[in-house]
Amino acid sequence: MRYKLRGRVVRDGITMLAGCFALGALLEDLASQQVTLAGQRFDRGPEAVIVVTLALMVALVAARGRLGLAGPLAAMAICGVAALSARAWIIDSSFFFLLAMLICGLVGYLSTTPARIVVSLAVLWGVASVGEWRRPVSSWQQFFLVGVFMSVAWGVGFLVRRPVLRAQTAEDRAVQLEVEQAAAAERAAQEERRRIARELHDIIAHSVSVMTVQAGAVRRLLTPEQERERAALRRIEETGRDAMAEMRRLVGLLKQDGEASSLAPQPGLASLDALVTKVCDAGLPVETRVIGEPRSLSAGVDLTAYRIVQEALTNALKYAGPAHACVTLTWKPSELVIEVTNTGQSRPQRNAAGHGQAGMRERLALYRGRLDSGPGPHGGYVIRAHLPF
Numbered sequence: 001m002r003y004k005l006r007g008r009v010v011r012d013g014i015t016m017l018a019g020c021f022a023l024g025a026l027l028e029d030l031a032s033q034q035v036t037l038a039g040q041r042f043d044r045g046p047e048a049v050i051v052v053t054l055a056l057m058v059a060l061v062a063a064r065g066r067l068g069l070a071g072p073l074a075a076m077a078i079c080g081v082a083a084l085s086a087r088a089w090i091i092d093s094s095f096f097f098l099l100a101m102l103i104c105g106l107v108g109y110l111s112t113t114p115a116r117i118v119v120s121l122a123v124l125w126g127v128a129s130v131g132e133w134r135r136p137v138s139s140w141q142q143f144f145l146v147g148v149f150m151s152v153a154w155g156v157g158f159l160v161r162r163p164v165l166r167a168q169t170a171e172d173r174a175v176q177l178e179v180e181q182a183a184a185a186e187r188a189a190q191e192e193r194r195r196i197a198r199e200l201h202d203i204i205a206h207s208v209s210v211m212t213v214q215a216g217a218v219r220r221l222l223t224p225e226q227e228r229e230r231a232a233l234r235r236i237e238e239t240g241r242d243a244m245a246e247m248r249r250l251v252g253l254l255k256q257d258g259e260a261s262s263l264a265p266q267p268g269l270a271s272l273d274a275l276v277t278k279v280c281d282a283g284l285p286v287e288t289r290v291i292g293e294p295r296s297l298s299a300g301v302d303l304t305a306y307r308i309v310q311e312a313l314t315n316a317l318k319y320a321g322p323a324h325a326c327v328t329l330t331w332k333p334s335e336l337v338i339e340v341t342n343t344g345q346s347r348p349q350r351n352a353a354g355h356g357q358a359g360m361r362e363r364l365a366l367y368r369g370r371l372d373s374g375p376g377p378h379g380g381y382v383i384r385a386h387l388p389f
Contacts, residue, residue, distance in 0.1 A: 015062040018102055022054040024095030046085060053082040054099075061103060069110040072103045073123055079103075080127035083134045101153040108157030109164075117158075124150045185358060192359035196366070204247065207299070212240030268302035269294075269329070275310055276327065284317045284342075285324045292331030297389065304363045305329075305336060305387055311360055312340035312383040320344025320381065335369075338385040341376055360385065 029050055057075040064071035079100065104124060111120045125147050132143035219233035267275075276286045297305065309327055316325045323344030330337040360383075361371050369387045376382045 014102070014106070015058070018061045018099060019058050021095050021099035021102060022058050025093045025099060026051065026054055028093050028095055045082075049082055049085050053078055057099065057103065061106065064106060064110065069107065069112075069116055069120065072106040072110065073120060075103050076100070076107065076123060076127050080130040083127075083131045101149065104150045104153035105157030105160075108154035108159075109161045111154075111158060112161070121151070121154065124154060189358050189362060192362045195359075196363055208240050208243055208247070212237050212244070215240065266299070266303050267306045268299070269297070269305050270302075271306060272309060272327075275306070275313070279313045279317060279325070282317055284313070284320070286313065287324070287326045289326065289328040290331070291328065294329075294331055295336075295389070297336075301336075301367060301387060301389065304367060304369075305338060307363055308338050308360055308383075308385045308387070309340060311357075312338075315357075315383075316340065316342040316344065316381070323380065335386050335388045338387060340383045341380055343380040357383070 029047070056078050060067070060071045060075040060078070067074075107120045107124065111117045128143060128147040128150055132139075132146060135142070215233045215236040219230050219237070222230050222233075272288065276288055279286050313325060313327070316323065320342040321344045323342045325340065325342040328337075328339040328341075330339070357371065357373055363369075364371055364385060364387060367388055369385060371386075372382075372384045374382060
């Protein structure tokens with residue numbers, strides 16, 4: 001957005017500058033309708049011609065986005081045509097001089113091919129020739145001076161084009177990179193949501209299965225006289241089986257093509273020692289600390305806590321370089337604080353680490369938790385997750 005705004009400011013700014021120069025030239029003409037040349041006074045020209053010429057020149061400058069080189073080139077040609085009836089109106093107008101130089105610069109900027117270069121320079125020198133020919137007091141020296149000024153302005157515009165295009169290309173690449181990063185982050189978030197849903201499905205499916213089996217077991221223990229209780233438990237069993245069937249259909253939507261169902265139980269903090277051992281074997285020494293009295297967690301919260309530690313250690317293993325890591329579990333009355341620190345580089349790679357942390361935030365958001373991350377107070381990198389019970 002900021003790059004588009006900057007480009008619009010540049011385009012509109014040039015048009016506004018041309019409008020200001022044209023307005024200044026008009027005011028100069030209204031303030032003094034005659035000019036003194038070689039001791040003689042001459043009228044600048046018909047007011048209607050001056051107003052129409054200035055308006056057309058500004059309009060053609062504004063239309064350069066659609067007309068290209070033809071816009072400012074036509075503006076200079078109109079200036080030459082206007083000199084036929086308003087011979088002296090530009091002679092003593094500093095603002096018109098600035099307007100003409102600005103348009104010459106635009107002509108040079110838009111001259112991108114050899115043919116355009118030849119045509120644009122020919123038009124500029126033709127305008128200079130007509131203007132000097134119709135000038136009440138003309139000379140070859142004045143003609144040459146006007147042509148040189150116009151050529152210099154053209155050359156400035158021509159030379160500015162390359163760095164400007166280079167900057168625009170860099171901005172376009174930055175915009176494209178931002179779009180690609182946003183799309184990649186969205187894909188990563190969607191994939192993480194699918195993975196969370198699949199994992200929670202396994203947990204919920206297990207719980208619903210247990211409830212259904214227990215309802216069936218209790219129903220078989222009832223006496224023949226407890227018909228109403230038996231019917232209620234039968235409805236619980238049927239509802240549980242229907243819920244399981246619907247959950248299987250829903251989880252099928254979350255699977256990737258060709259993805260097989262996992263039969264392994266979902267991990268939790270009880271599997272933390274195995275995870276730490278695996279990371280240590282991969283080359284990252286890890287220390288674990290537990291502060292407070294551990295509590296029993298629901299399956300979903302337990303899985304989320306495990307995944308937070310797993311993702312943080314994976315990022316440290318990939319991006320921290322030679323380092324040590326420490327996992328601290330702080331049990332508070334209403335939340336579990338998970339802190340994973342490493343002594344490696346304090347700024348992991350933005351894309352990969354950013355996507356990993358996006359997955360952590362997705363998981364924590366399910367339980368109204370939050371994630372803080374950044375360089376540690378003594379170097380390294382810290383990831384701190386607050387997971388309410």
